[in-house]
Amino acid sequence: MSQVQSSVFAETTADVWQQMPAAALPEREQLQEALESVHQCIAPVWPLKDYVAVNPYHGITDRSFLNVRKYLQIFSDCETLMPLQHYAAEFKAGKFQLADIETALAELESENLPATSCPTAAQIVEALKQQDPEMVEQDADSQVARERQMQAFSEILDTHTGSRWTEVISDELSKFCVMHYDQGEAAWNSPWKHLSLYQAWHSAARHDRSMAILGISGFRELVAQLPPAPETALIYLLEKLQVPRQLWETYLLCQAYQVPGWSAWAKYQSEQWSSEDSADCDLTGLLAIRLAYEAAISEAKAFLVDWHSLVDSTPVRFKISTDAGEQVLQRYILLRTCEIAFRNRMLSQMQESAAENSRLVDRKMAQLAFCIDVRSERIRRQLEQTSPEIETLGFAGFFGIPMEYIRWGDVTGDNQLPVLLQPQFQLFEEMTTGDLADDQRLLNRQSIRRSVGRLWKRFQQSAVGSFPFVETMGLFYGLLLGKRTLRIGVQQSEEGETTQKNLAPRPSLRGLSEQGVTPDKLTEMAEAILRNMSLTTQFSRLVVFCGHESQTVNNPLKAGLDCGACGGHSGAPNARVAAEILNLPAVRQGLERKGIEIPNDTIFLAGVHNTTTDRIELFETDQVPESHQAELTSLQTLISQATQQTRVERLSTLKSPSTKDLLRRAYDWSEVRPEWGLAGNAALVVGPRNLTRQMDLDGRTFLHNYDQEQDPHGTVLENIMTAPMVVAHWINMQYYASTVDQRHFGSGNKTLHNVAGGFGILSGNGGDLKTGLPWQSLHTGEMFQHQPLRLQVVIAASRQAIENVISKHTLVSNLLNGGWVYLIACEEGSFYQYQTGNQWKQIDSAV
Known part of the structure; x- marks a missing residue:
């Protein structure tokens, strides 16, 4: 042998190596x-x-960011840093300067990097000049020497x-x-x-x-x-x-x-x-x-x-060596350099608004609450620029509704809440034609249609039926294939929808009391929704919960473009249920007893933002009373203008010749880039809308409303830092890891994807299961659409309130002290960056 x-x-x-008494263990x-x-x-x-989206490093974030790289490379070829060629391209494009490198070197002294091995800013620039920025390959990690020990x-x-x-x-x-x-x-x-x-x-x-x-x-x-x-x-x-x-x-x-x-x-x-x-x-x-x-x-x-x-x-x-190679240190410093350059640009724009972060006093015609998703930033900005009568807010896209949503005619449903949580009740969809007999007839027809569809699919896939099926139906399906490829019969409007209309089922609150969801429970839920989005006063006549969803065909990873806070599903059901709950008289009365007085003329509506076409659809508009029809009509007109402006803004990101091409992407089954999803995400801002209202954040920032004056005990801040902030970090790390290490944490070329067992993706017909984002979701074909940066969080709150949360939650402490997330407090018009050990350093936003 x-x-x-x-x-x-x-x-x-x-x-x-590290000594350990392994032999003593059974x-x-x-x-x-x-x-x-x-x-x-x-x-x-x-x-x-x-x-x-999932942070692939989630289980090891108790280690520092740089330490994790060394740990992973003991037993794998996983990479956590981009190659020098990438940063050479960034430097050539002017995304950071020599001063940013010097700032990064000064900041990283607090991370206990060995000063003797740290290069100077001039040495790093010289190293970048020696790289070929055109040589950044699809698998960026393939340009890095392997250091694996096992x-x-x-x-x-x-x-x-x-x-x-x-x-x-x-x-x-x-x-x-x-x-x-x-x-x-x-x-x-x-x-x-x-x-x-x-x-x-x-x-x-x-x-x-x-x-x-x-x-x-x-x-x-x-x-x-x-x-x-x-x-x-x-x-x-x-x-x-x-x-x-x-x-x-x-x-x-x-x-x-x-x-x-x-x-x-x-x-x-x-x-x-x-x-x-x-x-x-x-x-x-x-x-x-x-x-x-x-x-x-x-x-x-x-x-x-x-x-x-x-x-x-x-x-x-x-044991992990504490020494990092010279090139690894250079790459790590350049990562921080890019983050600092982005941070300084963002804070310099925010400075003027930071000193005036009180909420607007005037009552608006309409308030629209969107998911914190970065794709909401553009449409929110366009809506507010279209009319001063509109105010927008940011909140987790499941709108605080922890439900399993069972669609009309189904037996089981979807969990419409963050994947780490469990639903507290089931809510059923109903068809409401106004006639019970008609409702039942439609339901029976739907059940028959689905049963026939299942039998037909089983016949197509069976060992005996598949061959005669192809022989008999091949020509017919060939015609359908051609029709679908040429999109014959699919008419698109500038609103981004087909002209076909169907009876639409609606969510129903019936049956909740049998599950223990009493009016008091609904009131508690409504209070949590309003307090967590800092909306407890100054309600508009129209308040719209606007969920979001994507629209693509032939895309197995479609759920990754839908609302992550809703478990990878459309946020429309949650928005509709939240609006229905807040319109209940019993809930309004209960909220008044809890100190939240909603005016009698305030009506809650629901809508959904299609992130692929930028169309916004409002639901249950037939239930809006005559007294509010003028505002509704005006709002619909303003929404139409804002969505068109948002499409125009997105044209350059997808290199589309016209807004009609953006709509085409929603129906084209050969399209590998129907939209960019959350590519480019780099920051989370937690604070009043006035902090960012005048800023163009380029669709790269999560936005969550927060007013510290309404949160004297820090309860809402704690909820935000332990839930939405962690979720934003997960999304950020999924995009980061898929970019820096496509081989291990991405899913490769979309055109080679095959659905495996109905639950996952393989590249071709074998190999490992693919878990991350495909190359086409991160790269234009010429350059990276996603810039891999760690999440930077700006919170408009006192440093003491933030420290209180950090000290109570180990996960949050690990993320901040380990360099996974960078946090900046906006306090009294000044910015302070959190440093290891509850230390703060004031940042000059004019840098």
Whole structure:
């Protein structure tokens, strides 16, 4: 048997190891500890129907940002920084100057970077001049030298023999996982679907000859010998591969990052089933399955790695070196430089408004509350510029309605709230024609139509029916294909909608009392909505909750363009329910008792902003009384003007020749860039609208209303910093990670995407599950549309109030003290940046 000592550890020195009494731990305890580290490190990914942005570094944000890079590169090739070529292009484009580099160097002294190894600003500029800014490739991380210390067995074997076993294992894993987790795409269901991932694979693999065909003749025999429990199998396989117990944790982390997509999906499954035991879940099973392939290949190829040569006689564990390479430091400094340049531009515009951050006194004709999503910034600005009679507000897009929304004719619904929360009640959609018999007739017709559709799809996909289906219906579907490609029959208006109209179901509050949602509960919900958006006085005659949604076709990742606060769904249902609740007389009376007096002439409406076409549709306008018709008509006219101006503003971002082309993107099934989503996001501003009313934030900033005068105890501020701020950080990091590391945290080329099992995406027909954003969502084809910057948060509140929140919440403290989020307090017209250890440094916004 060959004994191969991997060269990847050749540069490991004494400071890369840390003494630990690993040998004193029983096997199972040590495995449990290793598995907990793996589970902590992997962030989940949600299925396509609920797809939302996730920070892929979420589980390790207790480490500092720069420390995480070194940690990940012990056992993976993950990258967290852009290459120097990218910053050379940014410098050439004038996005930062020498002074910004000097400011970054001064600021980073507080992060305890070794002063002796830090380059000077002049040295960094010289390094940038030596780069070719035209050489920024699609996979930006491919330009960076690898620093990984731990490799998987299959990688070492591939390196020494020129084989492709790592790819084979990934394909085999994908094949089985797609089958096991299938949600209706497969012609046949797996007979082991009711079992856990490992148990199902253990049953199926004993009959699978795929590996034998590839030359691994003893694969099925090894599978038959495996223990039935995944954690026991892991111990068996680690020992079979002769991995020392001291390396178990690092090696299992390496295994998880061989297939980061499937690891993320298995983590999601584990969390959905609420397993308390990390040893008994699908992520543990996935690790055992991958190790089984490696053990079988090792045995068949008579190839072993001398893992014991990596440790001396004393049990040890990897430790992260505190030293960063010269180029890594330069790239990190340049990241901070770009962030400072963006920050200074933003604060210099904000300075004049900061001193006058009181709310407007005059009563407006209409107030429109939008989601904090960066795409709302443009439409909000255009609405306010169209008329001084309009005021806009920003609030989390689920509008405080924690519901499962069940659409008309459905049995199950969508969770219309942030994915980390659970719905508190179900709310059903109803068709209200005014005649119960007509309602029932329409419902029966809908049920029949759906049943026929399901049977027809099953016939199309069945092994027997698929061939005669193609023979019989092929020509007809070919005509439909041509019609759809040429968009024949789809008429578009400047409002961005087809001319077809249908009866529209509406949300109904009926049935809530049976679920314990009493009028008092509704009043509490309404109070929370108004207080969290700092709208407790000066109500307009019309107040509109405006959710948002996207409109695309042939786009499996559509949910990623919808409202993340609504769990990857349209925000329209939440807006409609919030408006209906606040129009209830009993709720109004309850709010008055709580100190919130809504004028009798104030009416709440709902709308939805289509972020692809920039059309705004208002709902239930037929219920607006005659007394408010003039305001409604005026509002609709102003909305039409503002949406058209917003489209004109967006033309240059998509290189569209006309606003009609923007509308075309919503219906074109070949369009890979229907809209930019949240690309470019870089900041969150929490404060009164007057702080940013006069600013053009270029659709890059989350905006959340907040008035500290209405929040004497800091309760609302705490809610914002622990929920919307964290969600904005997740979105920011999803876009950041997908840009700096497409290979691990992106999803590659959209045109190669295939839906896997109805729940995920593969590139082509194999490989790892794709979890992040596609290349076309980040890059124009010529340059990056998304500038990867960490989130910068500006909060109009006292430093003491902010510190109170930080001290109470470890997650918030980790994000701020670890360099994941930068926070700036706007207090009495001045700006102060938060620094590690509750320290503040005043910023000159005129820089």
